[in-house]
Amino acid sequence: MKDGYELVYKRPDTLLSKRMHYCPGCFHSTMHKIIMEVVDEMGIAEETIGVSPVGCSVFAYDYMDIDFQQAAHGRACAVATGIKRSLPDKFVFTYQGDGDLAAIGTAETIHSCNRGENFTIFFINNAIYGMTGGQMAPTTLEGQKTSTSPYGRDVKHVGHPLRMAEMVSQLPGVAYCERLVLNTPANVRKAKKSIKKAFDIQKQGLGMTFLEVVSNCPSGWKCSPVQSLDFVGENMLKYYPLGVKKDVTANSN
Amino acid sequence: MSKKEIAFMKGNEALAEAALRAGMTGYYGYPITPQSEIMEYLTRQAPEYPHVTILQAESEVASVNMLYGAGGAGGRVMTSSSSPGYSLMQEGISYIACAEIPSVFVNVQRGGPGLGTIQPSQGDYFQAVKGGGHGDYRVIVFAPNSVQEMVDHTVLAFDLADKWRNPALILTDGAIGQMMEKVELPEHYKFRSAEDMRDEKPWATNGKKGGRKKNLLTSLNIKSEDMERKNHELQAKYGKICDEEVRYESYHLDDAEIIISAYGLSSRICKKVVDIGRAQGMKVGLLRPITLWPFPSKKIDELAKKENVKLFMSIEMSVGQMDEDIKLVVNGRKPVHHYGRTGGIIFTAEDILNQIKAKI
Ligand SMILES: Cc1ncc(C[n+]2csc(CCOP(=O)(O)OP(=O)(O)O)c2C)c(N)n1
Ligand code: SF4
Ligand SMILES: [Mg+2]
Numbered sequence: 001m002k003d004g005y006e007l008v009y010k011r012p013d014t015l016l017s018k019r020m021h022y023c024p025g026c027f028h029s030t031m032h033k034i035i036m037e038v039v040d041e042m043g044i045a046e047e048t049i050g051v052s053p054v055g056c057s058v059f060a061y062d063y064m065d066i067d068f069q070q071a072a073h074g075r076a077c078a079v080a081t082g083i084k085r086s087l088p089d090k091f092v093f094t095y096q097g098d099g100d101l102a103a104i105g106t107a108e109t110i111h112s113c114n115r116g117e118n119f120t121i122f123f124i125n126n127a128i129y130g131m132t133g134g135q136m137a138p139t140t141l142e143g144q145k146t147s148t149s150p151y152g153r154d155v156k157h158v159g160h161p162l163r164m165a166e167m168v169s170q171l172p173g174v175a176y177c178e179r180l181v182l183n184t185p186a187n188v189r190k191a192k193k194s195i196k197k198a199f200d201i202q203k204q205g206l207g208m209t210f211l212e213v214v215s216n217c218p219s220g221w222k223c224s225p226v227q228s229l230d231f232v233g234e235n236m237l238k239y240y241p242l243g244v245k246k247d248v249t250a251n252s253n
Numbered sequence: 254m255s256k257k258e259i260a261f262m263k264g265n266e267a268l269a270e271a272a273l274r275a276g277m278t279g280y281y282g283y284p285i286t287p288q289s290e291i292m293e294y295l296t297r298q299a300p301e302y303p304h305v306t307i308l309q310a311e312s313e314v315a316s317v318n319m320l321y322g323a324g325g326a327g328g329r330v331m332t333s334s335s336s337p338g339y340s341l342m343q344e345g346i347s348y349i350a351c352a353e354i355p356s357v358f359v360n361v362q363r364g365g366p367g368l369g370t371i372q373p374s375q376g377d378y379f380q381a382v383k384g385g386g387h388g389d390y391r392v393i394v395f396a397p398n399s400v401q402e403m404v405d406h407t408v409l410a411f412d413l414a415d416k417w418r419n420p421a422l423i424l425t426d427g428a429i430g431q432m433m434e435k436v437e438l439p440e441h442y443k444f445r446s447a448e449d450m451r452d453e454k455p456w457a458t459n460g461k462k463g464g465r466k467k468n469l470l471t472s473l474n475i476k477s478e479d480m481e482r483k484n485h486e487l488q489a490k491y492g493k494i495c496d497e498e499v500r501y502e503s504y505h506l507d508d509a510e511i512i513i514s515a516y517g518l519s520s521r522i523c524k525k526v527v528d529i530g531r532a533q534g535m536k537v538g539l540l541r542p543i544t545l546w547p548f549p550s551k552k553i554d555e556l557a558k559k560e561n562v563k564l565f566m567s568i569e570m571s572v573g574q575m576d577e578d579i580k581l582v583v584n585g586r587k588p589v590h591h592y593g594r595t596g597g598i599i600f601t602a603e604d605i606l607n608q609i610k611a612k613i
Contacts (some may be wrong), residue, residue: 049326069469070473071322075314086327087447107314111310252484
């Protein structure tokens with residue numbers, strides 16, 4: 001309570017009060033905020049180590065007030081494996097884009113999921129290489145124009161977009177896998193619950209927890225933030241259906 | 254002092270045993286000949302070391318990045334490979350060097366380039382001592398020439414990696430890795446708890462417990478000024494390492510007119526060359542670099558200054574790599590020659606002696 005006002009909403013303590021470098025309307029900032037909200041609500045800021053990728057979110061460590069390691073492009077899951085194997089009682093997560101996780105780092109992703117490493121992967125799928133200026137990603141939709149698919153993605157030439165959540169959910173090492181989106185306040189609240197659940201499962205040591213976030217990239221998609229939300233709703237979610245792909249705790253709950 | 258523990262062991266296995274005794278907390282590797290015995294030995298011993306992570310990774314790219322994570326979390330970590338696999342690790346080593354994560358690497362060299370041959374080689378000298386990956390960085394490089402030194406250098410590599418927050422490499426070859434010799438094993442390192450490690454490595458990313466500020470390990474210095482400052486810091490550290498950590502062995506150098514320089518397996522043969530040469534009345538001596546970086550430049554300079562020194566001869570299982578570094582120091586004052594064989598073909602003492610005679 002301050003000056004007669006009641007504080008009902010505030011920046012989580014572990015999200016540093018800094019101006020973010022993300023473009024206006026980009027979901028990276030929303031995702032940062034809700035992960036840190038969950039970390040605060042669970043009281044685990046001193047027990048959590050993050051791994052940032054190469055991509056727009058390379059600087060995640062500038063905003064999250066927890067220990068961090070910055071990984072080489074695609075190698076976040078290997079780095080997290082090393083950390084978690086060394087510190088099995090800590091919470092460890094990676095935060096990775098689609099180029100990082102599903103192109104250059106596919107092997108590390110699949111194998112750490114398959115080994116059932118007990119960390120959490122936050123996979124931010126914006127169907128584009130944001131950081132390098134909007135090139136085609138492994139998740140770019142069929143027909144989608146990017147700077148390296150200027151006439152639209154031709155699946156005969158470069159293959160089909162990868163559905164990572166569906167892929168990794170096939171692996172026995174994965175305990176929990178869900179695809180989320182952050183396009184409405186209700187969906188943001190839902191995503192927060194899933195993050196909390198992932199950390200809970202990590203604590204129980206049940207295996208890999210994988211959260212794919214269908215994201216946006218107004219700059220790379222060359223549209224306004226509002227138009228980017230339309231593209232998410234109309235195009236992305238059709239190819240990338242939301243929902244829990246796997247949950248080993250489903251029956252016991 | 255407890256009783257000496259003597260064993261008869263293969264180089265690769267002795268190295269693995271030494272790593273366990275040196276308090277290694279994590280090993281991450283990928284099979285490749287001629288060094289697979291290292292991970293095989295470690296996985297066999299694993300039940301006795303439940304607190305040590307021994308993990309077969311999906312590739313050398315993954316291993317080196319697991320090392321980045323585990324070393325960054327505060328452990329004493331090692332990986333091993335042979336030439337093609339060590340090449341794959343170079344990007345990761347560059348990141349590790351910049352983020353200053355203590356870590357131990359082993360390259361049991363085989364012949365190259367390319368997939369090459371599984372026979373021993375010394376063809377990776379440039380890669381080892383000049384950085385290997387991108388950017389201005391250095392790795393401390395040991396060149397063992399016996400199974401005993403595989404053990405001793407491994408212990409030293411862990412200690413120096415921690416001391417300098419730097420990657421350290423054991424650069425050996427398929428012959429030293431595969432040969433069996435008598436070896437004295439070191440004592441077991443004192444077990445360190447997570448709390449001990451937290452105290453020893455206050456920079457490690459192990460959770461910002463107890464109100465300490467968050468720790469960050471990164472190699473990203475996006476602002477030009479920051480990148481240059483980081484480079485100056487690293488260079489200052491490398492300068493100190495050059496001052497403090499040079500190691501070499503002198504063999505009959507005092508009155509030598511012909512200076513043979515050789516490391517690792519080649520140096521064993523060259524010792525014999527010196528003995529035979531001396532018996533024939535030749536004033537020949539051997540300078541054996543034990544650390545390849547930092548390089549014994551001061552010693553070479555001292556020799557180059559001596560009036561009685563007539564020539565240098567670098568003997569390597571390569572087409573000539575270390576001879577370039579000798580030339581840099583000698584700087585035209587004396588002739589510097591090279592003799593080498595490749596593909597796993599190992600020269601005899603007689604071969605080398607004939608090559609030297611042809612040069613005088
Ligand atoms: C080894 C290597 N190759 C290429 C790059 C260049 N690069 C930087 S970020 C990036 C793609 C990032 O895209 P994504 O992972 O989808 O993240 P986003 O920026 O979209 O969040 C690439 C290719 C690099 N840094 N390192
Ligand atoms: S380029 Fe795209 S992904 Fe990167 S910050 Fe901007 S909108 Fe977000
Ligand atoms: Mg992307």
